[in-house]
Amino acid sequence: MAFDVLHAVVAHVRKLGVRVADIFHPADLETLVRAVYLDLSVKPQDWVRLAKLRPRLDGAPREEVDDVLLKMVKEGVAHLAPDSNRKVLTDADHAAAIRVAGEDNHLLAIEES
Secondary structure: OHHHHHHHHHHHHHHOOOOHHHHOOOOOHHHHHHHHHHHHOOOOOOOEEHHHHHHHOOOOOHHHHHHHHHHHHHOOOEEEEOOOOHHHOOHHHHHHOEEEOOEEEOEEEEOOO
């Protein structure tokens, strides 16, 4: 239910021509990650490409974004996964991947809160 409300708010903000990233304070990177994820996802716990997420994080440093993503994974609120179809990976996918346990992960899913 919370996902549906947030998704509706994000959709409304986009219709107004406001960037989702502009409504969140840059210091709260996890909130920004969640907002951009909601904007890109179609349904709760949808897989979103890091290559689509990263460019919309207002230039947040990669190391900070990676730290936030790994923290969310450790807390059990987010999941990272590699794309099993390596043939479809673009240069952007490779550049945006986060390496965990020796494996490049290209996809992010966030649990409904």
